[in-house]
Amino acid sequence: MLVRFLRFLLLLCLGLTLTLYSAYFPPYSPVIASSIQVEEEQAKEWYQRGQITQAIDIWQKNAKNYAQQGEIVSQARILGYLALAYAQLGEWQKAETAINQSLELLQTKKAEIEAIPVLAEALNIQGTLFLGRGDGLSALSSWEEATKTYEKIKDNVGILRTKINQGRALQALGLYPRACRYLLDTLADSPLNCEDLTSNSLTPLLPKTLTPLEQAGWLSLAQTLRQEGNLDGSQTILEYILTQLPSEETKTSILFSLGKILEVDKDIQGAQENYQQAIAQATTRGTQLKAQLAQLNLLIQQKYFLEAANIVEEIEKNLADFPVNQTKIDAQLYLPQLLLSWSKIAVSSNKLPSWQKIEALLKQAQENSQLINYRQGEAYGLGDQGKLYEILALTRTCQNNISPFIDCSITYHFSDLNQLTLKTEQLREKAQKLTEQSLMQSQAIQSDDITYILQWQLGRILAAAGQKEAAINAYLEAVNTLKSVTFDLINNRDFQLSFREKVEPLYRELLSLLLPQNNQELVDQDNLEEARKQIEALQVAELNNFFQDICVVSQPIDVSNIDPSAAILYPLILRDRLVVLTSLPNQPLEVYVTQITQNKLEEIVKKFRYHIVIRSQREFFDYGQTLYQWLVKPLVAHLEQSKIKTLVFVPDGVLRNIPMSALYDGQKYLIENYQVALTPGLTLLSPQPLKNQRLNTLFSGLTETFREEGLIPLFYVKQELKAVQSQVPTTVLLNEDFTVNNLRKTLENSYFPIVHLATHGQFSSQFDKTFLVAWNSFINVLELERLLKENDPRGNNPIELLILSACETASGDSRAALGLAGFAVRAGARSTLATLWSVNDQASAVIMKQFYSQLSTQNSSKAEALRQAQLAILKNPWYKHPFYWSAYILVGNWL
Numbered sequence: 001m002l003v004r005f006l007r008f009l010l011l012l013c014l015g016l017t018l019t020l021y022s023a024y025f026p027p028y029s030p031v032i033a034s035s036i037q038v039e040e041e042q043a044k045e046w047y048q049r050g051q052i053t054q055a056i057d058i059w060q061k062n063a064k065n066y067a068q069q070g071e072i073v074s075q076a077r078i079l080g081y082l083a084l085a086y087a088q089l090g091e092w093q094k095a096e097t098a099i100n101q102s103l104e105l106l107q108t109k110k111a112e113i114e115a116i117p118v119l120a121e122a123l124n125i126q127g128t129l130f131l132g133r134g135d136g137l138s139a140l141s142s143w144e145e146a147t148k149t150y151e152k153i154k155d156n157v158g159i160l161r162t163k164i165n166q167g168r169a170l171q172a173l174g175l176y177p178r179a180c181r182y183l184l185d186t187l188a189d190s191p192l193n194c195e196d197l198t199s200n201s202l203t204p205l206l207p208k209t210l211t212p213l214e215q216a217g218w219l220s221l222a223q224t225l226r227q228e229g230n231l232d233g234s235q236t237i238l239e240y241i242l243t244q245l246p247s248e249e250t251k252t253s254i255l256f257s258l259g260k261i262l263e264v265d266k267d268i269q270g271a272q273e274n275y276q277q278a279i280a281q282a283t284t285r286g287t288q289l290k291a292q293l294a295q296l297n298l299l300i301q302q303k304y305f306l307e308a309a310n311i312v313e314e315i316e317k318n319l320a321d322f323p324v325n326q327t328k329i330d331a332q333l334y335l336p337q338l339l340l341s342w343s344k345i346a347v348s349s350n351k352l353p354s355w356q357k358i359e360a361l362l363k364q365a366q367e368n369s370q371l372i373n374y375r376q377g378e379a380y381g382l383g384d385q386g387k388l389y390e391i392l393a394l395t396r397t398c399q400n401n402i403s404p405f406i407d408c409s410i411t412y413h414f415s416d417l418n419q420l421t422l423k424t425e426q427l428r429e430k431a432q433k434l435t436e437q438s439l440m441q442s443q444a445i446q447s448d449d450i451t452y453i454l455q456w457q458l459g460r461i462l463a464a465a466g467q468k469e470a471a472i473n474a475y476l477e478a479v480n481t482l483k484s485v486t487f488d489l490i491n492n493r494d495f496q497l498s499f500r501e502k503v504e505p506l507y508r509e510l511l512s513l514l515l516p517q518n519n520q521e522l523v524d525q526d527n528l529e530e531a532r533k534q535i536e537a538l539q540v541a542e543l544n545n546f547f548q549d550i551c552v553v554s555q556p557i558d559v560s561n562i563d564p565s566a567a568i569l570y571p572l573i574l575r576d577r578l579v580v581l582t583s584l585p586n587q588p589l590e591v592y593v594t595q596i597t598q599n600k601l602e603e604i605v606k607k608f609r610y611h612i613v614i615r616s617q618r619e620f621f622d623y624g625q626t627l628y629q630w631l632v633k634p635l636v637a638h639l640e641q642s643k644i645k646t647l648v649f650v651p652d653g654v655l656r657n658i659p660m661s662a663l664y665d666g667q668k669y670l671i672e673n674y675q676v677a678l679t680p681g682l683t684l685l686s687p688q689p690l691k692n693q694r695l696n697t698l699f700s701g702l703t704e705t706f707r708e709e710g711l712i713p714l715f716y717v718k719q720e721l722k723a724v725q726s727q728v729p730t731t732v733l734l735n736e737d738f739t740v741n742n743l744r745k746t747l748e749n750s751y752f753p754i755v756h757l758a759t760h761g762q763f764s765s766q767f768d769k770t771f772l773v774a775w776n777s778f779i780n781v782l783e784l785e786r787l788l789k790e791n792d793p794r795g796n797n798p799i800e801l802l803i804l805s806a807c808e809t810a811s812g813d814s815r816a817a818l819g820l821a822g823f824a825v826r827a828g829a830r831s832t833l834a835t836l837w838s839v840n841d842q843a844s845a846v847i848m849k850q851f852y853s854q855l856s857t858q859n860s861s862k863a864e865a866l867r868q869a870q871l872a873i874l875k876n877p878w879y880k881h882p883f884y885w886s887a888y889i890l891v892g893n894w895l
Helices: 002-012 034-048 052-069 072-088 092-107 115-132 136-152 156-172 176-188 199-205 212-227 231-242 248-264 268-281 285-301 305-320 326-345 355-372 375-400 424-444 448-464 468-490 493-497 504-514 525-547 598-612 620-631 633-641 653-657 717-725 740-749 781-789 817-826 842-857 862-874
Strands: 566-573 578-583 590-594 646-649 675-678 697-701 730-734 754-763 771-773 778-780 801-809 831-835 888-892
Touching: 034 052, 034 072, 052 072, 072 092, 072 115, 092 115, 115 136, 115 156, 115 326, 136 156, 156 176, 156 212, 176 212, 199 231, 212 231, 212 248, 231 248, 248 268, 248 285, 268 285, 285 305, 285 326, 305 326, 326 355, 326 375, 355 375, 375 424, 375 448, 424 448, 448 468, 448 504, 468 504, 468 525, 504 525, 525 566, 525 578, 525 817, 566 598, 566 633, 566 653, 578 620, 578 633, 590 633, 598 620, 598 653, 620 633, 653 817, 675 862, 697 717, 697 740, 717 730, 717 754, 717 842, 730 740, 740 781, 754 817, 778 781, 781 817, 801 817, 801 842, 817 831, 817 888, 831 862, 842 862, 862 888
Parallel strands: 566 646, 646 675, 675 888, 697 730, 697 754, 754 801, 801 831
Antiparallel strands: 566 578, 578 590, 754 771, 771 778, 831 888
């Protein structure tokens, strides 16, 4: 549903409807007979008032008269008007014929000065038609040619208009960063990056007055910024345009965009009010339709089904006599998705949508797409019909409870389900046929963003039918296709927010097919190797989504070649089971299954995490022992046989948030038997061992903090500093010396194998809530990355160890340690030692002294140094509770 919604908004929200161009007619007109000129002006007036057929009648007559008189340029100009008018009526074949005739005529006159502006506008109209039919790439090409043509006559207005249109074409293609950069250069010629645009930085860029055309350009930029997640910059521009006395139609677009910002900010009432105002003030049905659909989405999510039913009726009336164009088709595709969402969250007693109405809408969209040759719309229409029949088959299957591959916790309700006469197998066959037809269409037009969704859909249908191997192949094709579209999608805020619905389930469903259902099921090594590959791919995808960028590059690593005493454990949380895939040196992969639901597992993990930080409680023992039995106990005999010393976990989901070292076998903690390390994935590992060198350390920390920020002073940091200084050569930046500038200068002037930051910080699943605290500022992960690269600008000597003490995972965030993994990967250090919670105790100084001593004098590996430090404090009766020692986790290279 996301992709369809984005395409719909790109036409409506970004002002790409033909209506935007309907009021503009080029001023370049040759001297013509008075009567014809009067008729032309009359036709323009009819057109602008929406009386399109009357305008067409006049222009057809004018075009014929000009042809008879040999006025080729004037004839070409009128044909351009006709092309726009035909498109408004949805008569796309006539529109295409008219604009092609116009361009052919102008080619014979392109050397004449009077023909150049008419040629430029014909190219501009051609781009409009291309975009109206969903061909953003051809639209971009036409608008680029139009810009070059306007430049020949130095028509600055035409140049600006076609450049703004190019930015819109880039948006339609999903190239949001490029679109933002292009629009910013066009409108303000600013060196700022789009992500750096704030209220303060934007104010100097905005002209004192804006023409209507400039208003449209800035509006497009605002909408692009919103798509990229820069809500502050977007809102600043929108509110500024409101001060410029915009047209009623522009006001409506602004209200809609502000509503979308409020919706993202969870101000549902404010968003609803904006959408209602937009509906009431809209001067075209297109902008009214976009606001109606946005309001319907909110009403459904809020479960206001009676009000939703009323809006559906209004939308259907609006669509009934709407001209056939991409705007109408995308609305016909998006409305069924909203109705399916309604049927999913409603209960049988509510007013329910009709599956037959959904099918009818999709068939209309498919037929209309064929009418205007909108091939993406046709692919969606077919594919969504396949999805509908998949859902109907799912509903029938769950009623009979006959398939282990179906998640029957997801139910759909329709008002006319009793009119469904086809049997389950017939429904599934129809779903498969429609999906395969749609897939052929999407592959023919090389639309990967549609293709991966359809391949995924086909995989689900085949899996539900029990065709496991065919389903696996479809899923593998889907994840491979997804790689080619991730860069464009990941820069879209809506995609980032829905990653857990649009990407993560694809990987997990594939893994569920590749891995066994229970310990009795035999799975061949090829499937297990593929499963390991896809687990690693999921880890990379999560990190890239966290960073909102394709920044994590992975390479396969053979661990047995670098550490023959290490075992790699991949605990994977699936909907109905926990699977632990294990890699031992020079042995086949092994897999163990625990039958437990995801919800129950997550409940136990959260209780373990909750109780382990309460020093007065001992309930964590029971939960730690349960997790040990699931994650480690089945492997113990194999670990002993292979003489394993180190357990490296590639944790999944909530398992990232707990200290594996504190798992309990009934007598000992895991750390008492093994070195323990974590990694986001072996393909992200930098496998070199710690070099035998002087461990010069840069120690930066705070014993005082921003009291107005509510942060507690870290008094023990001085003790921690003394412990470090007693073991290794140390350069110190403390309190007011710990600034970003001082950190940068220090790193520029010296190389430090270890960088130790003893300061407040927080890890979160959200990038903007993951940070460290310096004396006078906050440091996010990208800023830290830039700073640490100053230590090794050529990449020859990366930091061996980054230590982040006093940080903690965000409370209540089940995926908070994703931010820790992000720090570990993006900072560029081979290893990161961090804390899951802020210990704030003398114990920290003791652990650090032992840890540095092991590294500097015992030549221990990082994992063994941490283990010995934790064992030392575990033996201290004052600090034996795991609250004091298990918060420290080693992420990345354990060597």
